[in-house]
Amino acid sequence: MRVIHESRVFDYAIADEVVVRLERASAFDVIAGVLVPATCLPAWTIADITARVERGGRHSYGIRFRHHDAVCIALVAEEFIEGMA
Numbered sequence: 330m331r332v333i334h335e336s337r338v339f340d341y342a343i344a345d346e347v348v349v350r351l352e353r354a355s356a357f358d359v360i361a362g363v364l365v366p367a368t369c370l371p372a373w374t375i376a377d378i379t380a381r382v383e384r385g386g387r388h389s390y391g392i393r394f395r396h397h398d399a400v401c402i403a404l405v406a407e408e409f410i411e412g413m414a
Contacts, residue, residue, distance in 0.1 A: 339388055340407060345378045348411040349392055356396070356403040365401055375414045376403075 341347055350373050356365040379402070380391030388407040393400065 337383075337386070337388065339381050339383075341378050341381070341390060341410060341413075343378050343381065346414040347376055347378060347390075347392070348414050349374055349376045349394070349405055350409045350411065351403070351405075352409070354403045354405055354409070356401040358396075358399040358401055360398075360400055365396065365399070370396065373411070 351367075351370045352372065354367060354370060356367075356370055357363070358365050374394045374396070376392035376394035378390050379393050382389045382391070382404070389404050390407065390410065391402065391404055393402050395401070
């Protein structure tokens with residue numbers, strides 16, 4: 330029996346600069362080494378794509394962004410990316 334897996338093309342490439350909604354995002358402050366509470370994050374930000382992940386047919390992206398003096402990273406689902414910055 331042959332199993333065929335359909336893979337969808339990612340909408341964004343690594344290093345793309347995108348506008349991202351951060352609702353329900355879990356971010357990590359790389360400099361301080363701590364999680365950033367979702368209540369402390371802005372509603373949206375401009376971020377760089379650093380990684381792409383496909384799990385269960387859904388695309389997610391690793392992003393890097395600045396928040397005040399912090400450099401933050403997060404993993405967000407594709408539907409939270411509004412488009413190119």
